[in-house]
Amino acid sequence: MRRSHHPEIAEDAKVNWRVIKMLIPYLLEFKARIFIALLCLLATKLASVYLPFVLKDLVDTLDRGRDNATLFVPFALVIAYGVVRLSIVLFAEIRDTLFVKVTERAVRRIGLKVFRHLHQLDLDFHLNRQTGGISRDIDRGTSGVGFLIKFMVFNIVPTLVEIIMVISILWFNYGINFALVTVLAIASYVVFSIYATNKRTQYIRAVNKADSRSNTRAIDSIINYETVKYFSNEEYEAQGYDTQLAEWEQAKLQNRLSLFALNGGQAFIVSLSMTAMLALAAYQVAHQQMTLGDFVLINAFMMQLFIPLNFLGFVYREIKGSLTNIERMFDLTLREPKVQDIPNANDLTVSQGEVTFNKVSFHYHADRPILKDISFTIKAGQKVAIVGESGSGKSTLVKLLFRFYDVNSGNIAIDGQAIDQVTQHSLRKHIGIVPQDTVLFNESLYSNILYGDVEAGEQTVNKAIELSHLSAFVQSLPEGVNTLVGERGLKLSGGEKQRVAIARTIVKNPPILVFDEATSSLDSYSEQAILTAIKEVAQNHTSLVIAHRLSTIVDADNILVLHQGQLIEQGDHQHLLKQQGHYYRMWQLQQSTKENTEEKLND
Structure with a gap:
């Protein structure tokens, strides 16, 4: 067929x-x-x-x-x-x-x-x-x-x-x-x-x-x-x-x-x-x-x-x-874009970096709701994680925050400013993302990192390479930062691409950071390296982390649990375990899977 x-x-x-x-x-x-x-x-x-x-x-x-x-x-x-x-x-x-x-x-x-x-x-x-x-x-x-x-x-x-x-x-x-x-x-x-x-x-x-x-x-x-x-x-x-x-x-x-x-x-x-x-x-x-x-x-x-x-x-x-x-x-x-700035929209001004979702509902098709009446706040400097099974609406929240789509009801605000009342350009300038699937241009490593802020200097790029733990990798390349990464970054491994994405975000230096399952497809060694880089980068920034592996977000200030588009639980890791609810069952399942995997490796 x-x-x-x-x-x-x-x-x-x-x-x-x-x-x-x-x-x-x-x-x-x-x-x-x-x-x-x-x-x-x-x-x-x-x-x-x-x-x-x-x-x-x-x-x-x-x-x-x-x-x-x-x-x-x-x-x-x-x-x-x-x-x-x-x-x-x-x-x-x-x-x-x-x-x-x-x-x-x-x-x-x-x-x-x-x-x-x-x-x-x-x-x-x-x-x-x-x-x-x-x-x-x-x-x-x-x-x-x-x-x-x-x-x-x-x-x-x-x-x-x-x-x-x-x-x-x-x-x-x-x-x-x-x-x-x-x-x-x-x-x-x-x-x-x-x-x-x-x-x-x-x-x-x-x-x-x-x-x-x-x-x-x-x-x-x-x-x-x-x-x-x-x-x-x-x-x-x-x-x-x-x-x-x-x-x-x-x-x-x-x-x-x-x-x-x-x-x-x-x-x-x-x-x-x-x-x-x-x-x-x-x-x-x-x-x-x-x-x-x-x-x-x-x-x-x-x-x-x-x-x-x-x-x-x-x-x-x-x-x-x-x-x-x-x-x-x-x-x-x-063709008219479905998402447009309002007439005379102002630029977003970020002083603290507080993000608020207020009774947000959204659907791609009217007969299939994705998010239902979601409300939460990420305070300035906090790290908030969102977990849930596939299809629960985690990544959709990120798309709504970047205003790739407009909400059907409710609103999203940053420092009290509704994002549909400000220009899309200024909104996205203040948010950095390390996506699950990092797509790179078929240019040099340097150009891909500089893409975070094309007006940044060489010193900024070198600092970003250091903070994202890319230095050893770059030094191992015959052409260093001038190495071509291939179409869509095919010449780099998953972990290398993720670190390039982190370096690119460091160069952008936004007050709000989003990590969309940034380690879900990596091995344990690469995952730990990326997590270390993420922790260093996220300091003093407001962070939203979409997570598949719960072990990567145990240090989050607040964990939101989504199920079928609804927010059913929230709290820190220890609080959610004590509740023995949906998060607790997800944690037990992942821990059990991890133990079984380790036993097989030891056999």
Whole structure:
């Protein structure tokens, strides 16, 4: 049975053309550049339209003066033809060079906006996201922005200007018949291109969706490389990836067939139109109604017109695809985070570090309550532990304290300030955490520790390494603190990663500390080393400890016992043992398990 995919972002049948309006503010950053570029654009089109006239005069001069013409006039026209053609290229290059900064800056600004917005979205979104798919959406979207800006401004608009100029010239110089044939040809070409391209949009979407799915599957498998190896499922993963690639292959094939139909239809219209125009011109030359130069001019105009017109078809197809990609990327920016700061929220001010949970209730889904009417206070400088079986809501309390979710009822306060009334940034600045699963960036050990406070100095980092008992480990590494830790810290052991997490928190130096089952997956030796480091770090700090092993929190000032989302007992270790309640039974069970384990080791 294959892994199921997360729900895809809904796609509308029609492309949202309003994304063009959303791009305009990003273009206005360089108004002067755009103005000069547009002047170059206009100069390019005037030169392009004038070029066939130079060719006409050259042909007529040569035709009339075949026997006795001097070499000067045709030679001058040849020079003029070369100068005009060179000016077309130069103006186009100047235009593109000026505009490249506008395009790239817009791509940069939009990419940064999407990146920032992703970090503003709530934890629930990121728990359900498809990392590979989102990565491709952003990549295709930013590429689409660059394409759209460049070709909308410098291909579609100038081509339309050139079409209008050519039709006007043909009408006034050669009569309405030439203008009508040109209008009919262009109208047929545009209508067919739009119709066929709209039909193709579904295939573009299918290719993108298949591409995102295959990329998501590949990244998901690579990230979980160790799990794949543990269960010898390399072939299973390869078959799953190949299934996604097969869907992509089929979508690409259908896409190519539809492109064949589109290109074939466009080629037929162009060929028929060119034949009709040249036949009409040849007839008039034969009847002395126009010169041979006029025939060459009309031929040049038609070739010159259909080259960008044929390119216009390609541009239109690509713009439709780009709009689809940009629309999907902008869908990300339209997602509103579920947890938001109130208007004009103040920064949290911590003077003591007292944390209060007041009648807090919470659920992820209405039919499954997680926490029910939880109330407790962690006084300044106290160490409070939370224990309970899996699913009792321990880690959820941490998520609520960091305000990854908002409580459904009740409130959480720090030094009397409700956390939903202050900025999330200032709240999280004052809380440090050593999580159960420490995730490190694929950078140096030094960079990962410095991440606690990126403005801290080398002395602070070295002190943190010492306090977290990492010194011996760092000294044993050939490259010391410059050693790369691997993706997600895979090159480090569990205990080493936990000590890096402690060092990172020391660098942050917050008044409130959270330890979320920081030793649950460690061996006894590593656990004792981590506990020693935690005790040293937690001195004079308010500490909240989520614990699985009760032996690690016997020195806590207060122990909260959670059961099925309710706070059923609290007190210090000795007090709870005397009560012989739920905590007492948990303690006896763990002690019994420990004794059995030790007996087996001794046997």
